[in-house]
Amino acid sequence: MAKKSKTYWKRALEGYLFISPWIVGFAIFTAGAIGASFVISLTNWSMIGNPRFIGVENYKRIVNDKFFWQSLKVTSIYLLNVPLNLIIGLLLAILLNQKIKGLSIYRSIYYLPSVTAGVAVSLLWLWIFNPRFGIINLLLSYIGIKGPAWLSDEHWALPALIIMSTWGVGGSMLTYLGALQGIPTQLYEAAILDGAGIWDRFKYITIPMITPVILLNLIMGIINSFQTFTQAFVMTNGGPNYATLFYVLYLYQQAFRWFNMGYAAALAWILFLIILVCTIVIFKTSARWVYYERS
Amino acid sequence: MKRTVSLGLVISLVFSLLIWGTNNAASVKITFSRHGTETDLETENKLVKIFKSKHPDIDVEVLVLPWNDYNTKIPVMVAGGSAPDVISAHPALLFQIYAAKGLYSINSMVKTDTTINYDDIVFPGDAKFSGQIVGLPQKSCTHILRYNEDLFKKAGLTTPSDLYYKGKEKAWNWDSLIEAAKKLTVDENGDGQPEQYGVSLDDNCIKFSTIRSAGGDVLDKALTKCVLNSPGGKKAFQFFVDLVRKYKVAPPPELQVGQLGIQFKTGKIAIEAATSCDSVRDLRKGYELPFSWKFVVPPAGPAGFRVWGDTDQMIISITSKNKKAAYEWMKFRSSKEAWVELYKEGMTLAFTDGPTRFSIFDIPAFKEPLKAVDVNMIKEAYKYVIPNPFLPRTPYADRIFFTIVPTELDNAMRGTKSVEQAINDAVKLINDVLAGKA
Numbered sequence: 001m002a003k004k005s006k007t008y009w010k011r012a013l014e015g016y017l018f019i020s021p022w023i024v025g026f027a028i029f030t031a032g033a034i035g036a037s038f039v040i041s042l043t044n045w046s047m048i049g050n051p052r053f054i055g056v057e058n059y060k061r062i063v064n065d066k067f068f069w070q071s072l073k074v075t076s077i078y079l080l081n082v083p084l085n086l087i088i089g090l091l092l093a094i095l096l097n098q099k100i101k102g103l104s105i106y107r108s109i110y111y112l113p114s115v116t117a118g119v120a121v122s123l124l125w126l127w128i129f130n131p132r133f134g135i136i137n138l139l140l141s142y143i144g145i146k147g148p149a150w151l152s153d154e155h156w157a158l159p160a161l162i163i164m165s166t167w168g169v170g171g172s173m174l175t176y177l178g179a180l181q182g183i184p185t186q187l188y189e190a191a192i193l194d195g196a197g198i199w200d201r202f203k204y205i206t207i208p209m210i211t212p213v214i215l216l217n218l219i220m221g222i223i224n225s226f227q228t229f230t231q232a233f234v235m236t237n238g239g240p241n242y243a244t245l246f247y248v249l250y251l252y253q254q255a256f257r258w259f260n261m262g263y264a265a266a267l268a269w270i271l272f273l274i275i276l277v278c279t280i281v282i283f284k285t286s287a288r289w290v291y292y293e294r295s
Numbered sequence: 296m297k298r299t300v301s302l303g304l305v306i307s308l309v310f311s312l313l314i315w316g317t318n319n320a321a322s323v324k325i326t327f328s329r330h331g332t333e334t335d336l337e338t339e340n341k342l343v344k345i346f347k348s349k350h351p352d353i354d355v356e357v358l359v360l361p362w363n364d365y366n367t368k369i370p371v372m373v374a375g376g377s378a379p380d381v382i383s384a385h386p387a388l389l390f391q392i393y394a395a396k397g398l399y400s401i402n403s404m405v406k407t408d409t410t411i412n413y414d415d416i417v418f419p420g421d422a423k424f425s426g427q428i429v430g431l432p433q434k435s436c437t438h439i440l441r442y443n444e445d446l447f448k449k450a451g452l453t454t455p456s457d458l459y460y461k462g463k464e465k466a467w468n469w470d471s472l473i474e475a476a477k478k479l480t481v482d483e484n485g486d487g488q489p490e491q492y493g494v495s496l497d498d499n500c501i502k503f504s505t506i507r508s509a510g511g512d513v514l515d516k517a518l519t520k521c522v523l524n525s526p527g528g529k530k531a532f533q534f535f536v537d538l539v540r541k542y543k544v545a546p547p548p549e550l551q552v553g554q555l556g557i558q559f560k561t562g563k564i565a566i567e568a569a570t571s572c573d574s575v576r577d578l579r580k581g582y583e584l585p586f587s588w589k590f591v592v593p594p595a596g597p598a599g600f601r602v603w604g605d606t607d608q609m610i611i612s613i614t615s616k617n618k619k620a621a622y623e624w625m626k627f628r629s630s631k632e633a634w635v636e637l638y639k640e641g642m643t644l645a646f647t648d649g650p651t652r653f654s655i656f657d658i659p660a661f662k663e664p665l666k667a668v669d670v671n672m673i674k675e676a677y678k679y680v681i682p683n684p685f686l687p688r689t690p691y692a693d694r695i696f697f698t699i700v701p702t703e704l705d706n707a708m709r710g711t712k713s714v715e716q717a718i719n720d721a722v723k724l725i726n727d728v729l730a731g732k733a
Binding site: 049064065127149152256258 | 363366367370371373374391392394395396397488548549550551554555690691693694698702705706709711724727731732733
């Protein structure tokens with residue numbers, strides 16, 4: 001093994017010094033809490049009084065808890081919003097990458113919703129989904145369709161929230177836009193000279209060149225979806241008939257409504273493991289479809 | 296001369312220090328917490344000022360937190376041994392703190408206190424655990440109904456209050472509610488969808504009291520088994536479903552009528568679920584509703600009248616180092632005297648706190664601010680809080696009464712489940728929860 005040079009160690013030290021505020025913050029405020037939450041997950045604790053150590057009992061109980069499975073099912077179905085938002089975000093980015101008048105205004109308009117506060121957005125969509133005079137059902141009525149009760153209908157509540165998720169597509173749109181503008185124009189010029197059409201250029205140049213951003217948006221989308229809370233908390237409170245009982249909402253109810261802190265901590269650790277496995281699988285498979293210029 | 300001045304200064308300094316030291320040693324500081332708003336903080340600070348004038352040796356620091364923060368912060372403070380000396384706790388929080396041995400029993404203090412007439416205290420059962428008194432009420436509240444008097448007059452109907460006073464359960468019952476609601480449900484534009492509904496009972500506490508007024512219950516006496524599938528439970532579920540589906544006099548849950556402007560406050564709902572402690576805020580100057588309204592007890596079911604009523608109890612934290620001072624404060628805060636003196640100062644507890652004593656119903660501090668509604672009807676409601684405590688003391692209460700039962704009743708009212716199926720599902724889920732399986 002080659003001996004590391006003095007410069008190497010100096011550079012490394014500089015690097016660690018630069019990230020030291022984060023490391024110190026993480027060690028003091030986060031790492032301890034993470035460790036404590038695991039210990040709590042092995043106890044029966046209502047926040048008041050002393051926690052009682054019960055080993056893996058909470059984890060065993062989770063396996064038989066139908067609300068756990070229901071919340072996992074709801075959250076898994078909600079993951080459908082990820083590909084939907086990937087596609088819509090990309091299409092919007094392509095549209096907003098054209099040279100048209102007032103481009104910056106359009107970009108701002110499409111990006112604005114993604115920075116609006118979650119509660120405000122939820123209240124707005126409550127109106128949009130109102131069964132009697134919400135704008136969606138109003139538009140459907142013009143073409144002779146009687147719209148569903150959306151958030152009050154257990155079959156439509158979750159699809160409604162998936163539709164609503166497209167409201168926040170501005171964030172991924174922006175990263176796509178950055179990636180699209182980073183594609184060297186000579187690649188397109190060469191392709192045109194070779195007789196490639198629009199679709200071929202999109203398929204063989206655009207898509208491969210932006211796969212790192214697709215990977216980023218995919219992972220972030222999945223993590224955010226697993227952590228969905230505000231919409232369900234504000235708009236449906238998990239109903240109707242538990243149709244929007246998202247995992248984190250159930251975790252919140254266990255922790256802060258019913259004060260089963262040990263059980264809630266166990267739920268949190270299971271969620272962490274689920275997200276970790278999903279992320280690892282995506283990273284492992286990404287070598288097959290993500291293209292890096294250097295690779 | 297210089298020496299005399301210096302000597303004088305030294306003597307006055309020593310004297311001042313002595314006085315300060317004496318005062319400081321005698322003064323005791325306690326903390327008091329309750330959930331509420333900034334207005335409540337203002338009220339509490341005023342009460343502290345009045346209390347301080349009577350107990351100059353006790354300083355009270357008030358902590359008022361919004362509902363959600365309160366329910367997380369107080370348990371954490373109790374767990375951390377840093378709880379306020381006096382904690383105002385709603386029934387669920389009280390049970391939680393009691394179960395965790397986080398409170399100090401005031402039983403002997405109350406029993407030996409000749410200045411407290413305990414028979415005058417409302418809902419005394421709320422404060423008793425194993426026969427021991429653990430708290431004094433900060434406020435009380437009942438979940439009852441209120442109706443738009445103008446709509447009743449316009450429709451030429453006898454008001455619920457008149458029905459109640461004339462014939463009690465014979466005149467004011469489920470049938471008379473339905474009959475009145477039918478006449479008060481109006482499809483103004485003829486599109487088949489009413490713009491005005493006769494009744495809205497969208498309150499989980501009223502749902503539970505209705506089950507009891509039908510002769511049913513949710514849990515057995517031992518609190519180990521769900522008994523919602525009894526005839527009484529089924530009758531109550533059917534009553535709610537019929538209001539929506541059969542008679543169409545109550546808005547179906549899926550319509551989200553509140554967003555449509557169909558609300559009691561807009562005059563588009565004739566009778567609605569209300570509380571005797573919060574709904575009275577609509578009587579404050581500048582907040583009045585544009586029509587006359589009155590309270591009435593929920594209609595009698597087959598088993599008679601039942602009303603959900605409860606108190607927020609002030610308790611002393613087990614970790615308090617100043618229990619006597621804490622007791623003095625909560626005794627004052629809970630007293631009729633506090634109501635009277637605060638009212639003299641131009642503030643009123645009647646808009647935020649229900650009476651803590653039966654005798655408070657008869658004093659101007661309660662009667663005058665609420666004179667626009669029938670104060671006597673509020674008092675009547677307190678009679679029907681049977682049993683007391685009304686909310687069963689189980690750690691699963693919130694989950695059972697505020698999640699599972701309302702969800703299944705909602706399913707039945709939306710028509711996605713039959714009454715039978717909704718009840719069976721509720722029973723199964725509740726039994727799972729009681730068995731620790733969910």
